[in-house]
Amino acid sequence: MRVGFNPHKDQIQQADDYFHQVILPVYIPSFEGYFKDSFAILKYCIESLWRTVHAKTYITIVNNGSCETVVNYLNELLAAQKIHELLHTSNIGKMNAVLKGLSGNDFPLVTIADSDVMFLPDWQMATYAVFENFPKAGAVCPTPSSRSYKTYTANVLWDYFWSRKLHFTAVKNPEGLKAFGHSVGNENFYNRYQLEKYLTLTQGNTKAVIGAGHYLATYRSEIFKNRLPKHTKYRLGGTSERDI
Known part of the structure; x- marks a missing residue:
């Protein structure tokens, strides 16, 4: 039994310098058929993300029931501090994985991307320019x-x-x-x-x-506040994106 008072109790969370979160849900259950080249594509995706984001970007990866090889790779990224947050789940579906990535975080901007996206230089700056010039814009897609x-x-x-x-x-x-x-x-x-x-x-x-397309989009986080469901019943497609 613990004795005494937890020194962290009732302490306000300290703010950090990050203001832009990028969430990548990853589902690669095998390297066969549809997923034959997925692992190589995932590596290209993540490397292009590293090369193009600024230092105040918080990278969250949600492993949505991938195979052991992919799990080990993602664990290595976290250990090497190349990503900031890694969540492991069973195959709960893309949008439920995204909901887990959003939970517990509070960044002004959130990018949700498929794990086969190739990020190009200055994509963040181009996105910010649209938000700055169109204050009512809720979501911006670079393409x-x-x-x-x-x-x-x-x-x-x-x-x-x-x-x-x-x-x-x-x-x-x-x-x-x-x-x-x-x-x-x-x-x-x-x-x-x-x-x-x-x-x-x-x-x-x-x-x-x-x-805007939905495979890669950046959102003002305020549009999610008090509006997110706890889950969606579809693993992919259906009404899952409309639900959220």
Whole structure:
């Protein structure tokens, strides 16, 4: 039985310098079939993340029931202090894993990314520029999506429908959109009209594409406060992302 008074009781948590959390849920149960190249891709993903984030970024990885080789690799990353937080679970599903990554933390910005994302230089700075110039923006994705301008964007369309700031703009990199479609196994992911134009909102010298993909997005954490469910019943897909 413990004796005495715990010296840490009733002590306020000390603030740290981190203000941007990145959460990567990882599920690689084997190296067969669909997951054949997943381990190598995961390593590229994490290395690109290290190379592109600033020092005030807090990296959380949630192992969602991966095989022993992946578990050992992730443990080594934590031991080497290359990541800040590592959570191990059984296969509870992607969004439930994300909920665990959010729990117990309080950062102004939270990025949720798939574990096959290649992070490019200055992605954080470009994201911050959108948040700074569009104070009502709740989520920012570094890659444009001309398909999703009507997905959870009703507030933007309502506020700016009659404004000259909202207009269709020529797509800067249609080949990039085609490459994304190829990466998800759908060469026709974007139709020819979506490869030509996307809907943009302009504020000063900053132009943002309306609509964001969900494979990589940064959120203002305030949109999660008092709104997150404890869990979702789907492991992947279904209504899991809408639930959260």
